[in-house]
Structures are given as C-alpha cells and as structure tokens.
Amino acid sequence: MSDRSDAVTLTVSGVSKPALTVESQSSVFTGDSVTLRCEGIQSQNGWEFLWRKDSNPESTGAATKTINSVTVSDGGEYSCRARKREYYTDYSKPVAVTIYEKPKPKVTIKPALHVFRRETVTLRCDIYDEGVTSWSYYWYKDNSRSVFSDGQKHTFSSVTESDAGEYSCKGSETEGSRWSQTSDKVKLTVSDPRAVLSVSPQKWLTEGDPVTLICEVHSFSTGWTFSWFTLTDSAENRHQYNLLSDSSRGAGGNYTVSSAVNHTGVYVCRAEREKSVYKTQHSNTQQLWVTGVSPPVSLIVSPSRTQHFTSVSLSLSCEDQSNSTGWRVRRYTDSGRLEDCSSLRRGSRTGSTCTISFTYASDTGVYWCQSESGEKHHPVNITVHSGVILESPVHPVTEGDHLTLRCLYRHTTAPNLRADFYKDGSLIQNQTTEMNITTVSKSHEGFYSCKHPERGASPKSWISVRRVSNEHCLFDSESQMCVLNILSSVLAACPYLLVTVVLIFRCCRMRGKT
Structure with missing residues (x-):
C-alpha cells in the first residue's frame, strides 16, 4: 500500500446576497439613462446574474444593467441575484426606481401678452416638479438657440417694439445634470397706439357753422379718455400745447364747437388709458379756419389770389382802419411750422406788411392776421405751385x-x-x-x-x-340776392299789413257810428 496523502481542508461557506445600487439617483426623468449594479459577487468566478422588476419574470444579464432613454413604464422595484450552476443566492434588497415625465416649464407674462410701449413687463418661468428642489433658468427669444437671459424672471422696465417676440424658457438641475423640456413659446406684442385727429364736416368754416373734432385710437377703441389742446409756439419758437379749459367735453372722443372766429387755430388731442396707465403721444394736427362775417381786419394778398407761382414775390398785409399797427401776419405751413411771416430768411416785415421776396412750394400754408393779444382773423389758404x-x-x-x-x-x-x-x-x-x-x-x-x-x-x-344779411342789403341794394331778400321780407310782411289795415278800417267805422 502506498503512503497516505497529505490532508486537504475543504471549507464550505454560505454566499452572501448581492447589493443593488442605482447610478446616479433613484429618481430620473424620461429620456435619461439609468444604470443598475448588482454588487458583491465576483462574476469572473462563473456567476451569472438574474434581474427582476416588480413581479415580472426574471431576465439573465450582466452584473451591470443600463436602460437608455427611459420611459415612465421603466419605473418600479428592481432586485437581482446570482446563480452558479444549480446554486442561487438570495435576492438583493429591492430598490425603487421612479421615472418622472421630464417637466415642462410654463411662461407667464405680466401685466398682459399685449402691452403698450414704455410699460414695465415681467417674464416668469415656473417648473412644477416634485423630484427637483432647485433649478437654474434660461430664456430664449424667437427661434434663436442663444440664451437671451438667465434667471427665473426677466423684467423690461420700459418695453419697445423691438422687445416684441416669442419667448420660451428651459431649466437645468442646480445640483445635477438633468434638464427640463423647453416651454411652449409665448408671444409678447408691443404696440404704440396713436391718437388720430380728424375734422367733420370740414376745416374751412364760416362763423357760426358747427364743427366736430374727432379723436380716435385705432385698434384700441375702448377704455380711453381724451384731452384737447391748441398748438402755439413759445418764445424759443418751439411748439407749445395749451390744454383747453373745457376739454372734458372730449371724453367720448368728440369735441364739438359752434364755430366762432376765436376758434381759428391748430388743434391736437391725446388719449389716456387708466387701466394700463398709458398716455399716447400728441396726435396729428388739425386746423380750424373760421372766416368772420365782418372781420375787424382784412388780410390783403398781392397778387390778389390764393394760388401763386414759385420764384416770385408775394406781399401780405393786415389792414384795419382803427389800428393797423397792432396786427402781424402769421402762418401755419403744410410741413407743420407755426411762425411769423417775417421770421423767414426770404421774408421782411414793415409795419403790418410781410413780403416774401422769392416764393417756394414750402411757403404753402394758411396765413392770417393776429393781434398782440392773440386774436386771429381772416385766415387765407395760400398755395405756391410751379x-x-x-x-x-x-x-x-x-x-x-x-x-x-x-x-x-x-x-x-x-x-x-x-x-x-x-x-x-x-x-x-x-x-x-x-x-x-x-x-x-x-x-x-x-x-x-x-x-x-x-x-x-x-x-x-x-x-x-x-x-347775405338784411343789414348788408341796406348798404348794397343793387345785389340780386339783396333784392330777393327785400322782396321776400315784404311778401312775408304783407299778411300782417293787410290784417292791420282791416282792423283799423273796422275800428274807424264803429267809432263813426257811435
């Protein structure tokens, strides 16, 4: 018999159950990746791994399991165990993996989506999500991929039309690598409402004719109140707006006057909206030119016509029998200039006469006589044409x-x-x-x-x-219209004369019988 071999020790020990870890967090968004690791077993020693989700059947795989672009259905409780031939370890402690829909921010704009120029506007980005406590925010405008601004809020202290556009925002996890979706685009509209002034029925009037100034804000028809001004010029030759004392009559957008000579002048209006605390700029100008029946002063034009050629001399003078030195010629040109005729480089003044030595088309406008106290009389529309x-x-x-x-x-x-x-x-x-x-x-x-x-x-x-008045006819009885007026007056008085004669006649007869 041979000698007995050396003794060999056989050690039998139990295999501990594996540990399951999730990399890098147990709460993820749709579209992200999730990595699960079954640790504590040396796979190189012939072990294979079995994965189980909830109560679903097991699947065989490696010690590391990666799920790319996860969906909500990938969420659940995961566990793993190892197998070597007929030997199985116990299941790891289950780990719950929660898949959240990737949050979509919401953009709000205050005070409104449609605002007026120079208003203060605030954009706000909100992300409603339970899985993340802290976000960083990024803003985008129109179709640009460049970050327009960062921060949950962005404020325009005084918006202009260039700030109008479509805004969207996006969030990233402050202490992580996850991103939210991009919000829906929200359109900001910035308008600069204009007050538009018109005249009905016309701006050329005879003393006593009614006339209405109409102030409108197109596309924004409601919620406005109106103020009315006359346009003058200051000592520095700048336009000056004088608020009419009865401008409250224009609250509905119409300012109606029963025209008199002192209503001659240049008018503007302005609209105001209390709801959004907004005032428009002054409107376009409109003129009222009222000719008096018997003006105290006449504007004499030489040559005596309303239309004149360019490159000629033109003379205008104010004639008043009582005080001709107290008047001067003023004008309002088509280009919106309100000025003394004598202030022109081509103009000269002698007393109440103004001479334009060389006319241009820019001299077209309304000319009138104005007193030192501001009275305006006899407006004339002068046109210079080539x-x-x-x-x-x-x-x-x-x-x-x-x-x-x-x-x-x-x-x-x-x-x-x-x-x-x-x-x-x-x-x-x-x-x-x-x-x-x-x-x-x-x-x-x-x-x-x-x-x-x-x-x-x-x-x-x-x-x-x-x-024609009857008073005028007393001095000009040759006029055909005056003759007609006199005849109509006589015919109108005939019935009363006839009744009077009959009554006198009957009264005399009764007295004779008595």
Missing part, C-alpha cells in the same frame, strides 16, 4: 355776387389756359378760358381746381360763400 394754378378770390364771396375763375400758366404768351374746371373733384365745365358763376349761392361753396390736358392740373382752393 405749374398750373387757379385764379380764385382771396376773400369769401357774398351770396348773389358774380364769380370768375381762370386757369393760369406763366410759361405761355397768354397766361389764360383753355382748361377743364372741377368742384369737389367733379367736372363742372370743360375747355374754356374762364368759368363764370353769375349768381353765387351757398351751394357753390367748395374746393375748386382746373386741369389742362398738357400742362397738368392746379392745386385745389377752397371758395367760401358768405350769406
């Missing part, structure tokens, strides 16, 4: 008078052109050297112009018609 002009009267035409209009062009031997004549845009007489209205009535009031087929058309001129 082509065809209409020869029309400077002063209002009296009912019953004769009116003659001519079409002039200075670059011809005979300045009178054979032309078509229009009233308020409608053809009333064609191919004639002059248009005559033998007996003027109030219905002839309007805008007149003329047009030559080759030389072009003249600008429009307003012709005002002054009604």
Whole structure:
C-alpha cells in the first residue's frame, strides 16, 4: 500500500446576497439613462446574474444593467441575484426606481401678452416638479438657440417694439445634470397706439357753422379718455400745447364747437388709458379756419389770389382802419411750422406788411392776421405751385355776387389756359378760358381746381360763400340776392299789413257810428 496523502481542508461557506445600487439617483426623468449594479459577487468566478422588476419574470444579464432613454413604464422595484450552476443566492434588497415625465416649464407674462410701449413687463418661468428642489433658468427669444437671459424672471422696465417676440424658457438641475423640456413659446406684442385727429364736416368754416373734432385710437377703441389742446409756439419758437379749459367735453372722443372766429387755430388731442396707465403721444394736427362775417381786419394778398407761382414775390398785409399797427401776419405751413411771416430768411416785415421776396412750394400754408393779444382773423389758404394754378378770390364771396375763375400758366404768351374746371373733384365745365358763376349761392361753396390736358392740373382752393344779411342789403341794394331778400321780407310782411289795415278800417267805422 502506498503512503497516505497529505490532508486537504475543504471549507464550505454560505454566499452572501448581492447589493443593488442605482447610478446616479433613484429618481430620473424620461429620456435619461439609468444604470443598475448588482454588487458583491465576483462574476469572473462563473456567476451569472438574474434581474427582476416588480413581479415580472426574471431576465439573465450582466452584473451591470443600463436602460437608455427611459420611459415612465421603466419605473418600479428592481432586485437581482446570482446563480452558479444549480446554486442561487438570495435576492438583493429591492430598490425603487421612479421615472418622472421630464417637466415642462410654463411662461407667464405680466401685466398682459399685449402691452403698450414704455410699460414695465415681467417674464416668469415656473417648473412644477416634485423630484427637483432647485433649478437654474434660461430664456430664449424667437427661434434663436442663444440664451437671451438667465434667471427665473426677466423684467423690461420700459418695453419697445423691438422687445416684441416669442419667448420660451428651459431649466437645468442646480445640483445635477438633468434638464427640463423647453416651454411652449409665448408671444409678447408691443404696440404704440396713436391718437388720430380728424375734422367733420370740414376745416374751412364760416362763423357760426358747427364743427366736430374727432379723436380716435385705432385698434384700441375702448377704455380711453381724451384731452384737447391748441398748438402755439413759445418764445424759443418751439411748439407749445395749451390744454383747453373745457376739454372734458372730449371724453367720448368728440369735441364739438359752434364755430366762432376765436376758434381759428391748430388743434391736437391725446388719449389716456387708466387701466394700463398709458398716455399716447400728441396726435396729428388739425386746423380750424373760421372766416368772420365782418372781420375787424382784412388780410390783403398781392397778387390778389390764393394760388401763386414759385420764384416770385408775394406781399401780405393786415389792414384795419382803427389800428393797423397792432396786427402781424402769421402762418401755419403744410410741413407743420407755426411762425411769423417775417421770421423767414426770404421774408421782411414793415409795419403790418410781410413780403416774401422769392416764393417756394414750402411757403404753402394758411396765413392770417393776429393781434398782440392773440386774436386771429381772416385766415387765407395760400398755395405756391410751379405749374398750373387757379385764379380764385382771396376773400369769401357774398351770396348773389358774380364769380370768375381762370386757369393760369406763366410759361405761355397768354397766361389764360383753355382748361377743364372741377368742384369737389367733379367736372363742372370743360375747355374754356374762364368759368363764370353769375349768381353765387351757398351751394357753390367748395374746393375748386382746373386741369389742362398738357400742362397738368392746379392745386385745389377752397371758395367760401358768405350769406347775405338784411343789414348788408341796406348798404348794397343793387345785389340780386339783396333784392330777393327785400322782396321776400315784404311778401312775408304783407299778411300782417293787410290784417292791420282791416282792423283799423273796422275800428274807424264803429267809432263813426257811435
């Protein structure tokens, strides 16, 4: 027999159950990755690993299990164990993995999505999520991928139209690597409402005619109150707005006056909205030009017409029999300049006379006589034009008078052109050297112009018609309209005269019988 071998010690020991860890947190968002590790077993010693989620069947895999782009259904309780041939370890302690939908921020804009220029606007980004306690916020504008601003809030202290656009935000975990979704875009609209002023029925008036100034804020029709101003110029030759004392009448957007001569002037309005504490800028200007029946002063224009050629001399003077030295010529041009005629480089003043030595188209505007106390009288619309002009009267035409209009062009031997004549845009007489209205009535009031087929058309001129009073007829009994007025007055008085004569006659007869 051989010798007995050396003794070998066989050690049998139990295998501890593995430990399950989740990398890097047990709470994850959809779209993220989750790594599970089954630790405590040496896989190189022939062990394989079995994974179980909730009560689902086991699956075989490695010691490390990675789930990419997780969904909510990947959430649950995970456990693992190891197997070597017929030997199984116990299950690890289960670990709960919670999958949250990736949070989507919400953008709010205060005070409103549609705001006015110069208002204060605050953008706020909110992320409602239980899994994260601290977020960093990032803002994006329109389709740009560049960060517009960071922080949960962004405030515009005074917005402008350039701040309008679509805003969105996104959050990242302050103490981690996870990101939220990008919020829906929210559109911020910035408007600069304008007050628009118009006149009804027209801005050229005769004393006593009613007129309404209409102030509107287009696209924002409600919630406005209005203030009304007249435009003057200060000593520094700057525009100055004077609030009308009765401007409360314009609260509804309309300012109505029964026109008088002292309403002549340049008007503007302004709208205010209490709800959003917003004031518009001053509106466009509108003018009211009121011609008095018997103005105390007359504006004399030489040459005596309302339309003039460019590159000529033009003289304007205020004539008042009582005090001609107290008046000066003022004007309001089409470009919005309010000034003394004498303040022009091409203008000179002698007493109440202003002379423009060389006219330009920019001299077009309304001219009037103004006293030292601010009274305005006899406004005249002067038009300076380089082509065809209409020869029309400077002063209002009296009912019953004769009116003659001519079409002039200075670059011809005979300045009178054979032309078509229009009233308020409608053809009333064609191919004639002059248009005559033998007996003027109030219905002839309007805008007149003329047009030559080759030389072009003249600008429009307003012709005002002054009604005849019986007092005027006492001094001008030859006027046809005056004769008609006198006849109508006599005819109107006839019934009363007849009744009076009959009563006297009957009274005398009764006295005779007595």
